Amino acid sequence: MPGPIQSIERAAAMLRLLGSAGRPLALGELAAALDLPRPTAHGIVRTLREVGFVDQDVASSCYRIGSRLHRLGTAGWDRHDLRARAMNWADSLAGSTGCAVYLGVPAGAAVSLVHHVFRPDGSPQRLRTNSEHPLHATALGKCLLAFAPTATPAPRELDLERYTGRTCVTVAGLEAHLASARKRGCATDVGEFEPGIGGAAVPLRSAGGLAVGALGVAGPIEQLFGSGGEPRPRFLAELFGAAREISAALGATW
Numbered sequence: 001m002p003g004p005i006q007s008i009e010r011a012a013a014m015l016r017l018l019g020s021a022g023r024p025l026a027l028g029e030l031a032a033a034l035d036l037p038r039p040t041a042h043g044i045v046r047t048l049r050e051v052g053f054v055d056q057d058v059a060s061s062c063y064r065i066g067s068r069l070h071r072l073g074t075a076g077w078d079r080h081d082l083r084a085r086a087m088n089w090a091d092s093l094a095g096s097t098g099c100a101v102y103l104g105v106p107a108g109a110a111v112s113l114v115h116h117v118f119r120p121d122g123s124p125q126r127l128r129t130n131s132e133h134p135l136h137a138t139a140l141g142k143c144l145l146a147f148a149p150t151a152t153p154a155p156r157e158l159d160l161e162r163y164t165g166r167t168c169v170t171v172a173g174l175e176a177h178l179a180s181a182r183k184r185g186c187a188t189d190v191g192e193f194e195p196g197i198g199g200a201a202v203p204l205r206s207a208g209g210l211a212v213g214a215l216g217v218a219g220p221i222e223q224l225f226g227s228g229g230e231p232r233p234r235f236l237a238e239l240f241g242a243a244r245e246i247s248a249a250l251g252a253t254w
Contacts, residue, residue, distance in 0.1 A: 010034065011044050015053065015065070024062035051207040052251055068207070068251070079105055079114045082213055085249040086204070090117050090215065093242040097235055099217035099224065100125070104140035104201075106151040107132055109158060111141040111214070119219065136160050136174050137167050139199035142187035143214040146178040147203035151211075166191045186236065187214075190229055191221055198224045200231045202243045207251035215243045 017033055018025060025033075031041035045063055048054040052068030086103050094101045094117040103115035110132035118125045135141030136158050144152050155178070160169040168174050181187035186202045193199075201216030217224070217239055226232055 007044070010036065010040075011048060014041070014044055014048065015069070018054065018063060018065050024057055024060065024064040026060075026062050030063065079112070082204075082250070083115045086115060086213075086215065086246045089242045089246050090115055093215075093217065093238060094118070094120055096238050097217050097219075099219040099235070102128070102140055102199075102201075102216045102218065103204075103213060104133075104144065104216065105213045106144050106148060109135060109153050111135055111138060111144055113140075114213075133193065134158075134161065134163070136169075137163050137189060137193040138216075139187050139189045139201035139218070140214045140216045142174075142177055142181055142189065143201035143203055143216065144211070145174075146181040146187055147211040147214075163193050164191055164195050168192065186231070186239070188225075188231055190225060196221055200224065200235065200239060202239055204243055204250060205247040205252040207253070209252060212250065215239065215246060 013034055014030060017030065027038065027042055027045065030036075030045060031038045034041065036044075045054055049056055049063070049066070053066045054063050054069075055066040056063050082105065083103060090101045090103055093099075098120060100119045101115075101117040102113055104111040104113050106112075111134075112132050113128050113130065116127055116129045118127075133141060135145050135152060136155070145155065155171050155174045158174075160171070160174065161167070162169050168177055177187070186200050188198065188200045190198045197218060198221040199216050199218035201214045203211040204213040204215055206212045217235060224231060224235055
């Protein structure tokens with residue numbers, strides 16, 4: 001059996017040290033306490049800082065446990081923080097596509113809407129922020145099933161309720177949808193939750209590429225989809241672009 005990986009052991013030791021210190025520590029203190037050369041200690045703490053597990057004080061340059069590490073074991077990003085980082089791009093996406101825009105996060109067997117931007121056409125619309133929608137029948141939900149499987153139930157564990165004549169109500173059918181979503185990088189629903197309304201959604205990623213939410217657009221099926229049932233390229237380009245910018249704000253790198 002392979003032995004332990006030294007770099008991970010050292011990173012874990014550094015996190016334990018910072019967590020028990022009771023105050024921010026300087027680089028020299030970290031190196032001395034762990035008996036590491038300063039360049040090695042600096043490389044480890046820099047990497048931990050880049051992924052959000054360590055924060056660095058601007059004034060003193062000392063290090064402390066990072067906010068993202070505190071979120072481990074919880075449901076990913078705080079929904080308010082996620083919304084704050086996504087709002088500007090979501091608003092811009094609604095303007096460029098003419099669609100409603102939704103931001104969703106896993107919520108057990110549902111997707112919880114943490115942000116909703118109305119279609120900019122002035123039509124009567126109902127605010128859906130804080131509502132929950134089914135995972136299997138919405139683009140946002142299927143996006144989370146496809147790209148955040150550890151944060152959502154398996155398809156066979158879901159109640160595949162029928163909402164319209166187009167709702168996918170078999171495990172095999174849903175799994176085929178998810179395989180297709182992973183292949184093209186986005187999930188769709190074509191009138192599966194609301195008659196005549198379709199949607200497309202892509203994952204939002206944080207440091208390390210972890211999917212922490214989904215960004216989606218929704219509108220009339222004929223507006224969003226071509227005759228073959230595929231999302232129109234210009235909407236996908238706008239959606240992928242906005243998701244990339246939001247993911248960068250969440251710490252994702254490419």
